[in-house]
Amino acid sequence: MSNVINVGMADLKTTKAPNILMTAGLGSCIGICIHDPIVKVGGMAHIMLPSANGNNGGNPAKYADSAMELLISDILRLGAQKSRLRAKIAGGAQMFSFPGKPPVLKIGDRNAEAVTEELKRFGIPLVISDVGGSFGRTIHFDVGTGDLKVRTINHGEKVI
């Protein structure tokens, strides 16, 4: 029996196969999904902003940099090997466009960039990403197979 474990906003969870991790309503936020396909463990973080900027008192799961570090160490604690870790990411949309105004701060793009950089820094391959656009995403991550199901309201559903 597999359980579906809910990951909230600015939240981070790890689990073993056959469990599924899910997070609902990603807008400009990013869902980072990392797993080890051999020992079949993995985790998901729902980050909101690129960097904690040294703000160590806050919730580490809120930021790309601090969440990545915590997510990886939690997955390793479940028996994963760092060299086998694989990542998939989704989210980073821009939900509003204001007519006549250039999008000065595309927070979704900045989040996607920051997450990609962090994965590089830790040497974890980014297998595939589904980022950008102007629509929300709900994702389900199978930590055993690494399948990432991305559901949208008006832009279909796919498994990547």
Next chain:
Amino acid sequence: MEITQLQRDALREIGNIGSGHAATALSTLLQRRIDMSVPEVWAISFEEVASVIGQLDSPQAVIYVKVEGDAPGKAVFFFPVESAEIMVQALFGSKESFNLFEDEMAQSALKEVGNIMVSSFLIALTQFSGIPLQPSVPALAVDMAGAILDAILLEDGSLEDKVLFIDTQLSGIPQIEGQFIFLPNDGSLRKLLGALGI
């Protein structure tokens, strides 16, 4: 951001008067009775905001109006897609069905609803506090409620540990449901409370 009971009561009163005006404007516009809950004042972490707006991936039409002036902030209306469609039909006086995700006429009608409601809210707030406030051009997104909310809260690329907002539930007869939230920016809260002598 911690607030005292006195500040909370004052903000609830601001919400009561402002949202009352907004609900009356909606009622006049739609020619329907619109009821309003007693506003709640929340000062909660972002993680907890989800519990206030309900299902994060439920399809909603969200009208977002930035509040400009001496005490800037954000005003946001959440309407479930079915409620938004009923509102548009009432406005157009037509039972014809349409796709809110694509229909530009329907979308601009909803933006106008947001504009009128926020203007009413701000007029009341300005009268009450003496602080001049104006609505900006409304923006609309029809998508997952949580996805839209995070985009609004994170728009400036930063986030306080606590989010403070005034939250009012709206319900109309028949079958209209909605939620109005007003988020004063950090400095605005002190100005609004200061204007009320608190």
